[in-house]
Amino acid sequence: MAFINASSPHQRTYRSTSQIMLWVIACLIPGVAVQSYFFGAANLLQITLASMVALIAEAIILKLRKRPIINTLKDGSALLTGILIAVAIPPIAPWWIAVIGTLFAIVFVKQLYGGLGQNIFNPAMAAYVLLLISFPIQMTTWLPMQSLQPFELTIMDQLNAFFTGHTLDGYTVEQLTISIDGLTMATPLDTVKNSLNAGFTTPEIFAAPAYKASSSQAILWVNIGFLMGGLILLYKRIIQWMIPISFLLGMLLFSFIAFAYQPDLTGSPMFHLFSGATMLGAFFILTDPVSASTTVKGRIIYGALIAFLVVLIRNVGGYPDAIAFAVLLGNMCVPLIDYYTQPKVYGGRA
């Protein structure tokens, strides 16, 4: 009788890559739900569209590369990339923004580098940067909170705006961003940056009505939503504590240094921690295992490095939110970080 030949070990844990990805997608739900609540359900449209494009694009490329399609799609990494892009872009952005971004992410940043596990850069962030630089207007048309919107937007309005750029009533997207008072509403970070450039100090900014109109509360809650999701991931041991903790502590530390140096001209650490995409980045973007560092010490350095870059770009650089740029710069440093943070092997000399 011939028995099956196999190499040890013959038992394996049952957690697989697809399970990890699905867990991550699941833990995005709290943050996305908060976002939908405050800013309308348009982001769900974006998510749907981006997911479809991601899966289709990956399938086509896998066919061209003659790789198994269903098995590879099942690992859920393309789906996750699409969803992250959809969460990152403004909900009211036109449909082609999501399409271009996702295509770029899947085809150029992921598959052309060799597929899952071989890409150097975080696909979602690279796509975000591409969109931000190529289509700055569409990428900065953030809607205010629903309660602050001048016109009430139904889901059909949003759908229409999504596909045509106009609501059913004929208003353009840009018009929607102007509040009752005629102030152009942007994200809190955006507001702070523009006002600082205009010469105001931060206490003045925070007291001004423009800031209140900039949905700072909503953004705060969105960040808390993502924080919740991230903590669930940590608990379930889907991600490891090193990167998020090191990133958040780094943010705290570096923004505190900046704040202590010039309190009138920089936002407070809490402001930085709960604005923009900080929490999303900490738990969902930086922790992308493929593009992050792999060693324990390396991950801590990676998180701190990105935190430093975020604070630097936010305060000194030209863009309001810097997570995407900082992540890409951190990705570039990963091979070097990995090389110099190898652990000492058992029995090796220190």
Add this chain to the structure above:
Amino acid sequence: MTDKFNLLSDEQLANISSGKLWHFHGGIHPHENKLQSNQASIRDAGIPPTLVIPVENKGHVPELLVNVGDTVLKGQPLTKVYSAMVVQHASSSGIVTAIEKRPSLHPSGLPVTSIVIKTDGLDRSVEYVKPPAYQTVAPALLVEQIQQAGIVGLGGAGFPAHLKLVQHEQIKLLLINGAECEPYITSDDRLMQEQAAEIIEGIEVVNHILKPQLTIIAIEDNKTDAITSLQQALKNSPNKENITLRVIPTIYPSGSEKQLIEIITGQQTPLGKHPSELGIVMHNVGTVFAIKQAIIDAKPLTSRIVTLTGDSLEKKGNVSVRIGTPIQYLLDQYWNDDTSIKQLIIGGPMMGFTVHSADAPVTKICNCILTPTAKEMPAPRAEMACIRCSECANACPANLLPQQLLWYSKSQDHDKLNDYNLSACIECGACAYVCPSHIPLVEYYRISKAEIKTAENEAKKAEIARLRHENREARLAQAKIDRQAKHKQAAEKRKAQLKEKNGGEDLIAAALARAKAKKVTESASVPDKTQSPQKDAVAAAIARAKAKKAALAEKNSAEQENTTIETAAVDPKKAAVAAAIARAKAKKAALAEKNTVEQQDTTTETAAVDPKKAAVAAAIARAKAKKAAQAEKNKTEQQDTTTETAVVDPKKAAVAAVIARAKAKKSALAEKNTAEQENTTIETAAVDPKKAAVAAAIARAKAKKAALVEKQPLESQSQAPDNSAVIAERKKRKEQARLHKQQKEQIQPEQQTEPSAAEIKKAKIAAAVARAKAKKVNLAKNSESEEQK
């Protein structure tokens, strides 16, 4: 760093004995699955009808003590002690039916030499003589007895136990490994529960051999019954102060030697070194039990405890199996007929290997036979891409980076694999266990390790071959030098001997000189003997060739020649005198011409008689040459005059010949062959007027050549050499040769010897050729002479 540096220090020992435990990096918690097999006590597996006992170890077969057809008893040694290998014993009584290659207990299933015993079912054993109390025996003898008893590490590695006990100085810590961290396996658990007292006795024996400062039994906390049993046995033992029982947390792979040492002592064994460098020796409880049986009961190792488990088996549990029992026999006893066995794993699920067929025998390293169903251990899922999640690095007990090792393993980068310490991998399987992408990491590492080993072996072989080749080359070169030296020595010795014999004369050199001269005169005198125009033509041709060679090789000599000729032309008196003398001598020599040697002698005599005059003439010629070298116009004129005079006046030709002779002697140092040829030709020419003409022609040719050579620097260098003069000269020479031949025929017909028929034929052919050539020369000469003038 000396070896002693790493030994456990006393503070460390104090720390250890205080009960402190450390952790190793990583580790996993797979499902234990031990309850299936550790509930029942150990049963005896019974006597199989055939026993197959492998005796081969890594290709070496020790000397066997039995032959086919012998009757053996249980416990009878089958092999002789061979270096560090242990002895194999017969596990039951019976008859040796074969000694042949049988499938081994190895994933490859490659056949190894085995002794096949057909058991008689009686299980008669050799007489076990109770040995003296071990406390009175020297440790070295005990170690030898352990080797004789065939005891190897029964934890699964199979390392000969006596080798760990050999170095019995400086052992600080004796660790008894009762951890049994691998899932499914419970053989050590049951052994500790049932034979605790014997295990303690065995530990005491090892204590006596090694005399360590501290003895610790390590056991995982999931074996509560075994812990109780051991504690009870320790309480009853008289030596309980020396032995400590340490309970460690359950984690895989805590039973691995290096990891257990780290747990108990907090120290890491240096890479590539043995734990004995730390002063630590570790033995499995099963080994210790076997040692007790060997030393105290004088029973050699003939059976071991094997766990039979896996859902395919109807009855699961531990059995005491005789070494050499075919696995099929065990399966027959315990197998559930309804389910078919898909996989046969020897060992546990983490580190066990699969075997192809159940014919393989149970050997000393088999501690578990695991036959899972497909549901229990599903086939591995398809390998997906590595997502760099680093779960593997988190789990690795050796603190390696399995992800990097995988990268370099796939690209077969051996240097990087060594940099990342692939050799430190203990193949525990923790990394592959946790990998979410189902990558068979350990398989990659095994393949890479094999590749590296093969490459190293080949490099070693290549190195040896290269060294051997270099040595051989050196040896051959040296032999050549020695041989040459020897030859040289022998030659000198011979020379010296001959010199002694002949009173200081170097006969050989003289003979050589004679032979050379003979050769030349033969070639020159051939025309004299045969007296045929063809031979004369041939001789003339040879003379011409020689002249050409000399002319080409020696420019300086040609110039000197030129100058000598010039001086001859300038100063005819002295030349005439010398020429006259030479002629006289030549005539004398010609009368006595029969023996070429005599001729040589005469030539040499003439040369010897009149060296002064020749030397004088030569010296004058040299001086003139120097003077004349500056006046280049004269040279050309003189050349013409020399050629003309040579043609018109045979006297002057003779003069030229003599001078040429002198020159030839001078240049003899530089070019022996050509000079000798010239010398002989010129000398013979001096003897014989015909030859004089030939020599004259040669001299003329040389002069002409020298003139041409001198002419070239005068003229522009880009001009192509003007060959027309040379061609004319050659034609003139040919004509001269023809005339000379005719003269010969007329003057000396009586000296003709009887030629043979073949010679006549050859001569006729050569004559025809020569005639044709002469005709051509004539025609050309006529036209050219008109041109030139």
